[in-house]
Amino acid sequence: MGIRTGAQYRESLRDGRSIYVNGERVKDVTTYPPFQGVVDTIASLYDLQHQPTQQPPLTYPSPKDSQPVGLSFLMADSVEDVERRVRAEEFRAEMTCGLMGRMPDFMNALVTDAAIAAPFIGQREPRFGENTLRYYEACRDADWCLTHTLVDPQIDRSKGPAEQRDPEAALHVVRETDNGIVVSGARMLSTLAPFSNELWVGPFYPRKPGEEAYTLCFAVPMDTPGLKFICREAYNTGRSRFDRPLSYRFDEEDALAIFDTVEVPWERVFINGDIEASNYILGRAPGYALLQAVIRGTVKLRFMAGLACTVAEAIGRTKAQHVQAQLGELVANVEIANGLLKAAAHNVVTNHKEGGSLRSLAASLWVFIPQAQMRAAEVIRQVSGSGLIMTPTEGDLQNPEIAPYLERYLQGKSLSARNRVQLFKLAWDMLGEQFGSRQLQYEWFYAGDPTFTRSRFYHSPAVKGYKAMVERILDEGKSGG
Numbered sequence: 001m002g003i004r005t006g007a008q009y010r011e012s013l014r015d016g017r018s019i020y021v022n023g024e025r026v027k028d029v030t031t032y033p034p035f036q037g038v039v040d041t042i043a044s045l046y047d048l049q050h051q052p053t054q055q056p057p058l059t060y061p062s063p064k065d066s067q068p069v070g071l072s073f074l075m076a077d078s079v080e081d082v083e084r085r086v087r088a089e090e091f092r093a094e095m096t097c098g099l100m101g102r103m104p105d106f107m108n109a110l111v112t113d114a115a116i117a118a119p120f121i122g123q124r125e126p127r128f129g130e131n132t133l134r135y136y137e138a139c140r141d142a143d144w145c146l147t148h149t150l151v152d153p154q155i156d157r158s159k160g161p162a163e164q165r166d167p168e169a170a171l172h173v174v175r176e177t178d179n180g181i182v183v184s185g186a187r188m189l190s191t192l193a194p195f196s197n198e199l200w201v202g203p204f205y206p207r208k209p210g211e212e213a214y215t216l217c218f219a220v221p222m223d224t225p226g227l228k229f230i231c232r233e234a235y236n237t238g239r240s241r242f243d244r245p246l247s248y249r250f251d252e253e254d255a256l257a258i259f260d261t262v263e264v265p266w267e268r269v270f271i272n273g274d275i276e277a278s279n280y281i282l283g284r285a286p287g288y289a290l291l292q293a294v295i296r297g298t299v300k301l302r303f304m305a306g307l308a309c310t311v312a313e314a315i316g317r318t319k320a321q322h323v324q325a326q327l328g329e330l331v332a333n334v335e336i337a338n339g340l341l342k343a344a345a346h347n348v349v350t351n352h353k354e355g356g357s358l359r360s361l362a363a364s365l366w367v368f369i370p371q372a373q374m375r376a377a378e379v380i381r382q383v384s385g386s387g388l389i390m391t392p393t394e395g396d397l398q399n400p401e402i403a404p405y406l407e408r409y410l411q412g413k414s415l416s417a418r419n420r421v422q423l424f425k426l427a428w429d430m431l432g433e434q435f436g437s438r439q440l441q442y443e444w445f446y447a448g449d450p451t452f453t454r455s456r457f458y459h460s461p462a463v464k465g466y467k468a469m470v471e472r473i474l475d476e477g478k479s480g481g
């Protein structure tokens with residue numbers, strides 16, 4: 001037990017799971033061509049933990065048997081511990097340029113959050129709190145890769161799951177047995193599903209009385225009978241790494257999770273009908289998962305700022321002051337994100353020890369990072385011009401009849417045509433291809449409905465203090481002068 005190698009991870013995916021892509025069941029996700037790049041990427045992250053220079057910063061000894069386990073499971077006691085977590089997660093996010101939202105660190109952090117909230121989860125039925133803690137230990141010691149699914153199918157969002165035309169569409173409990181609960185229905189979205197070992201089903205939207213059957217938190221292995229995943233179209237379809245440098249390696253996939261009479265053993269059930277536990281669990285956790293997401297988002301902003309600068313330099317555009325100002329704005333946004341990240345890390349410690357708020361984490365995630373990413377994408381488009389579109393394929397560059405033309409007309413300021421085309425293809429994959437479009441959609445929605453989440457800041461107690469300043473000036477004006 002303890003950290004796994006890439007080879008062990010790969011082998012663990014060959015378990016007969018039900019994964020469908022493009023109308024067909026994928027027999028082995030590790031050999032299915034569109035998935036190979038991302039399996040390689042995740043396997044390489046597992047291997048990194050075994051490198052003698054990387055093992056100390058990426059792991060800590062398991063409290064169970066002292067074997068090294070992933071640092072994203074660490075329950076931090078101090079700011080130094082949180083900083084260790086940040087360094088490890090930042091390092092891994094850099095390996096993927098922040099482009100894989102659900103790399104294993106995210107769910108490692110979420111099950112750690114849940115384990116810290118275990119006493120709250122077990123308030124009504126202590127066994128569920130104990131199950132939550134034991135599941136965290138199992139994930140930590142087996143180094144599983146997890147996917148998760150939180151939201152009901154998007155059928156009619158004006159109504160709760162019980163009021164839908166088909167009240168059995170959303171995942172719900174069908175019956176309880178001596179062994180566990182039997183569930184059916186669907187959950188909307190599960191990123192990384194084909195590449196995971198376990199599915200964690202959790203709460204998200206607040207549940208209300210009458211929705212107990214839909215109020216669930218549990219985990220099951222991916223090959224559980226009755227569990228099926230229907231994936232969206234894969235973005236890495238038969239193009240070379242030169243042509244699709246990002247889709248090729250980082251397309252983490254998204255899938256509809258279907259539960260066709262799935263039995264979940266009691267020891268894997270964490271919430272069953274407890275509305276209070278479901279609605280408040282995340283507020284009782286230190287916020288490690290949010291912190292991981294802020295780290296990853298910040299790394300992505302750094303990558304996009306770097307991409308914008310490299311593109312502008314490649315075509316000799318950086319002499320213009322307005323271009324420098326656009327690029328400078330992106331770099332300044334990275335500085336803001338770096339600052340929010342530091343504040344967020346301290347916030348996690350405060351929250352853990354004193355039950356403080358997660359406001360700076362949430363502000364980074366729900367408001368700043370998506371906005372900054374949109375702006376970075378806009379600037380890359382603006383500085384690129386036609387270069388973003390005029391990107392012949394690797395095949396074109398290999399054809400001796402046309403290659404000399406391309407080499408002459410598509411070179412950059414001080415780049416060969418091949419290197420310039422490669423750079424612009426990277427930029428287009430980041431913005432324009434299916435992969436890039438999803439990146440924007442992901443950043444807006446992965447942490448919930450952005451309209452709803454932003455509106456929560458309006459209700460922040462801090463607003464009272466802001467308004468008091470305005471009232472003071474108005475009052476001072478009333479007294480004349």
Ligand SMILES: Cc1cc2nc3c(=O)[nH]c(=O)nc-3n(C[C@H](O)[C@H](O)[C@H](O)COP(=O)(O)OP(=O)(O)OC[C@H]3O[C@@H](n4cnc5c(N)ncnc54)[C@H](O)[C@@H]3O)c2cc1C
Pocket residue numbers: 102148149150151154157188189190191192254438441442445446447448449450451452
């Ligand atoms: C790429 C991607 C990856 C994701 N990965 C995961 C994952 O791994 N696991 C997971 O659990 N979830 C995942 N999600 C799902 C994510 O949790 C949801 O997208 C998010 O919670 C928002 O829910 P929704 O998509 O159902 O949108 P909705 O809640 O249906 O919102 C759609 C739009 O309707 C608007 N709206 C809401 N209420 C009203 C109203 N009353 N009147 C008018 N408009 C309204 C919203 O503001 C929003 O603009 C992912 C999403 C994306 C896009």
